[in-house]
Amino acid sequence: MGEQAERKPKAKEVMKQLTKGYYGGALRAHEENKYVAYTTAVSPVELFYAHDIIPIYPENHSVMCLTGRMMPRLSLEIEKRGYTSHLCAYARSDLGYREVGESPIGGIPDPDFLLACNAQCFTLTKWFQVLSRRYGVPVFVFDTPQYIRKDEARKNIIKYVERQLAEMIEALEELTGRKFDYDRLREVLGYSAEASKLYKEFLDLASIKPSPISIFDALIHMAITVYLRGTKEAVDYYRLLIEEIKEEKISKGIGVIPNERFRLYWENLPIWFKFRDHFDFLAAHDAVILTSLYTHAWSYDFDLSNPMRTLAENYTSVFSNVELEERAERAVALFRQYSLNGNIMFLNRSCKAVTFGVFELKDMITKETGIPALLFESDMGDPRFYSEVQIRTRLEAYMETLDRMGVG
Amino acid sequence: MDRQVLEELLSIARDPYQMLRAWKKEGERKIIGSTLADVPEDLIHAAGMFPFTILGTNKSILRASTHLPDNACSQARSDLELVLTYQRDFFDGYVVPQVDDTSQHLCDIWRRNVPWDYFETFLLPRQIDRPSARQWLLDETLRLRRSLESFTGKEISEGRLWESIGLYNQNRGHLRRLYEMKRRYPGFISNREFFDLIKSSMWWPKEDHNRLLERLISGIEETDLRDKGEEGIRVVLSGIVWEPPEIMDILDESGLKVVGDDLCVGWRYIDPDVEVNGDPLRAIVDRHFKKGPFTPIYEKGNRIFENLLNLVTQNRAEGVIYLHIKFNESQSYDLPDLIENMEREGVPIFVVETEYQTTHLAGVRTRIQAFGESLVQK
Numbered sequence: 121m122g123e124q125a126e127r128k129p130k131a132k133e134v135m136k137q138l139t140k141g142y143y144g145g146a147l148r149a150h151e152e153n154k155y156v157a158y159t160t161a162v163s164p165v166e167l168f169y170a171h172d173i174i175p176i177y178p179e180n181h182s183v184m185c186l187t188g189r190m191m192p193r194l195s196l197e198i199e200k201r202g203y204t205s206h207l208c209a210y211a212r213s214d215l216g217y218r219e220v221g222e223s224p225i226g227g228i229p230d231p232d233f234l235l236a237c238n239a240q241c242f243t244l245t246k247w248f249q250v251l252s253r254r255y256g257v258p259v260f261v262f263d264t265p266q267y268i269r270k271d272e273a274r275k276n277i278i279k280y281v282e283r284q285l286a287e288m289i290e291a292l293e294e295l296t297g298r299k300f301d302y303d304r305l306r307e308v309l310g311y312s313a314e315a316s317k318l319y320k321e322f323l324d325l326a327s328i329k330p331s332p333i334s335i336f337d338a339l340i341h342m343a344i345t346v347y348l349r350g351t352k353e354a355v356d357y358y359r360l361l362i363e364e365i366k367e368e369k370i371s372k373g374i375g376v377i378p379n380e381r382f383r384l385y386w387e388n389l390p391i392w393f394k395f396r397d398h399f400d401f402l403a404a405h406d407a408v409i410l411t412s413l414y415t416h417a418w419s420y421d422f423d424l425s426n427p428m429r430t431l432a433e434n435y436t437s438v439f440s441n442v443e444l445e446e447r448a449e450r451a452v453a454l455f456r457q458y459s460l461n462g463n464i465m466f467l468n469r470s471c472k473a474v475t476f477g478v479f480e481l482k483d484m485i486t487k488e489t490g491i492p493a494l495l496f497e498s499d500m501g502d503p504r505f506y507s508e509v510q511i512r513t514r515l516e517a518y519m520e521t522l523d524r525m526g527v528g
Numbered sequence: 529m530d531r532q533v534l535e536e537l538l539s540i541a542r543d544p545y546q547m548l549r550a551w552k553k554e555g556e557r558k559i560i561g562s563t564l565a566d567v568p569e570d571l572i573h574a575a576g577m578f579p580f581t582i583l584g585t586n587k588s589i590l591r592a593s594t595h596l597p598d599n600a601c602s603q604a605r606s607d608l609e610l611v612l613t614y615q616r617d618f619f620d621g622y623v624v625p626q627v628d629d630t631s632q633h634l635c636d637i638w639r640r641n642v643p644w645d646y647f648e649t650f651l652l653p654r655q656i657d658r659p660s661a662r663q664w665l666l667d668e669t670l671r672l673r674r675s676l677e678s679f680t681g682k683e684i685s686e687g688r689l690w691e692s693i694g695l696y697n698q699n700r701g702h703l704r705r706l707y708e709m710k711r712r713y714p715g716f717i718s719n720r721e722f723f724d725l726i727k728s729s730m731w732w733p734k735e736d737h738n739r740l741l742e743r744l745i746s747g748i749e750e751t752d753l754r755d756k757g758e759e760g761i762r763v764v765l766s767g768i769v770w771e772p773p774e775i776m777d778i779l780d781e782s783g784l785k786v787v788g789d790d791l792c793v794g795w796r797y798i799d800p801d802v803e804v805n806g807d808p809l810r811a812i813v814d815r816h817f818k819k820g821p822f823t824p825i826y827e828k829g830n831r832i833f834e835n836l837l838n839l840v841t842q843n844r845a846e847g848v849i850y851l852h853i854k855f856n857e858s859q860s861y862d863l864p865d866l867i868e869n870m871e872r873e874g875v876p877i878f879v880v881e882t883e884y885q886t887t888h889l890a891g892v893r894t895r896i897q898a899f900g901e902s903l904v905q906k
Contacts, residue, residue, distance in 0.1 A: 202864035206599055206855060238654060242628040245654065245826060246861035253830060253865055261826040263661070265651035265668075266632050272674075273651070276667040280653075283660035444636040469599055472857060476633035479595055480640060497597075 163237035209501030241473030318358035330375025382407035448484035530747035544731035621646025714785030767851030
């Protein structure tokens with residue numbers, strides 16, 4: 121967010137440089153005879169870094185298109201081809217970008233390989249199949265069955281996912297003609313482990329009162345761990361970021377909003393093209409959204425003693441791939457850890473994977489925390505499905521409810 | 529053809545719950561409901577229970593909307609509505625498979641909100657080309673076997689498994705034989721009747737269903753085929769289900785004769801057989817990898833298109849009717865490329881998008897008729 125981010129220019133500057141370097145490197149990849157693999161935000165990207173393949177996240181690029189308010193223009197382009205507006209906004213934006221070639225960063229390179237891990241969602245596997253047909257390149261569907269709470273199933277699931285890691289290594293060796301370097305994987309995984317730990321430490325700064333950061337800071341700074349985990353740069357970046365926040369905010373007792381009263385949980389992905397507005401609106405009501413299971417999706421806990429096992433466990437047990445009860449428990453744990461006193465639950469019409477369980481989650485979380493929840497429907501990226509007046513009215517009413525209840 | 533036997537089979541498809549209530553009272557077998565697709569029914573049967581494929585309801589959605597948003601696949605919503613409202617007490621237990629985001633959530637919602645004595649999820653592999661998928665499905669099928677055994681308190685013996693496999697193979701064989709007749713003489717039985725026969729198989733104990741099918745087949749005279757086997761316009765049906773059922777009546781009224789399909793409630797249900805060889809559980813698992821394509825499950829290449837094109841060519845079909853269930857995400861991602869590819873091959877394809885609760889079909893009727901006419905002119 122402009123105003124808050126300006127108070128920590130150093131980390132922001134580094135982030136800009138890293139992002140520029142990453143995308144610049146990716147765009148030169150083919151000239152430099154490097155392979156480009158498209159992958160999904162929750163996927164064992166460590167294998168790509170270990171094999172010197174440049175991972176590109178179409179989702180990340182889509183977020184830039186969504187925050188750059190390129191929707192619904194991009195979506196309309198592919199709706200002409202028969203794709204419907206109820207599909208994932210990331211997918212629509214990406215497929216639209218491929219039709220018209222417009223991008224806030226000058227585009228992303230075409231893929232040589234596609235990895236679709238369905239722990240995050242099934243949608244990605246179908247979206248990447250469309251890309252696979254378009255570019256004539258292989259797609260590797262990395263299948264992570266729901267991590268159900270049954271011992272026998274969990275053991276089998278991890279075995280299945282480990283086998284697929286081995287199959288993926290074979291596929292990468294076949295693609296590049298090079299042997300996979302397991303020592304390099306250990307090194308990459310070491311960076312990932314460290315970056316994930318630091319990223320979680322950064323997120324957890326929001327448990328301090330008043331909170332020095334909001335979820336909007338998390339949404340901005342998570343980009344680095346999404347696409348650079350597995351590199352030393354990501355580790356250095358989060359170290360710098362944490363130090364900066366400690367120095368500039370925590371040591372001085374400065375909160376991210378002036379009068380923090382309502383500390384809110386956010387369910388789902390953000391509404392990318394509106395998150396600045398939401399921050400300002402809530403701040404005016406002395407409220408701030410502090411955390412979400414979504415931003416914690418990259419808080420991995422890697423055990424370096426068994427790389428394959430730990431990759432399998434971490435990427436299978438992400439919040440979107442566990443039973444709803446477990447997901448609710450994880451959310452409730454955040455309520456306790458961050459001393460939250462409000463709950464905004466966004467029904468994201470274009471993210472079925474995260475949204476279809478929200479009615480059940482609302483019941484479970486409310487029962488456990490006693491905190492009323494606000495439920496509203498919109499779309500994470502398509503303003504055609506965002507009703508300004510209605511959502512504002514609902515947010516206002518919710519803040520009044522919390523106020524009446526004497527919360528905060 | 530013995531119309532009485534046919535009528536008996538069709539009455540199962542019209543209201544299986546009514547028909548089965550009487551059977552349920554007499555027998556001791558528990559009824560295990562499972563949603564589409566690919567739950568190993570032979571295994572549930574071998575556990576001494578009756579596997580019933582849940583195919584939703586065409587009645588109004590009353591309760592499902594409070595659990596699943598309105599933009600969830602109509603099939604999932606109507607499956608859930610059936611067990612939340614209309615047949616809440618009918619089933620003794622459930623095996624709910626997962627193939628995508630919707631079925632994953634459906635599974636949790638079902639387990640939490642529908643009364644049951646037995647509940648198990650069946651985690652199907654969503655890729656099937658690599659060796660890991662086969663081992664995974666074997667592990668998961670073994671887990672289902674143990675889970676069923678622990679529910680019934682009885683071991684599923686190898687002999688019992690082979691018996692069940694034999695019974696199910698026999699049923700599939702009978703239905704394929706009828707399909708073959710329909711391909712050669714497309715008018716000898718209406719589309720609606722034929723696909724209702726397959727539905728009735730999903731909804732009736734196979735022991736009795738086999739007997740009924742045998743009587744039906746043995747009663748088919750050469751004249752039934754020749755005299756009523758007028759060609760009509762040969763088409764292939766593609767999709768998952770055909771809902772609401774009136775769609776099939778519209779095809780019949782429009783002179784369109786289905787000579788091939790890739791539906792989960794069609795060819796994919798009756799082909800192939802389980803190979804009777806080696807270990808029965810492995811044999812059941814092997815069958816899964818020989819089935820026709822199913823949209824959520826990834827296979828290398830462009831198998832859905834290639835399979836559909838083969839069906840058109842092999843069955844000398846004039847065109848394809850694609851049945852798109854509203855809000856089925858997987859189908860939505862397939863369709864634009866599929867249409868483009870079929871058109872490039874010169875195969876007319878017509879997409880019908882419906883919900884289980886679609887009641888106004890006048891527009892669909894007019895458009896299907898127009899599609900049929902365009903095929904004749906072609």
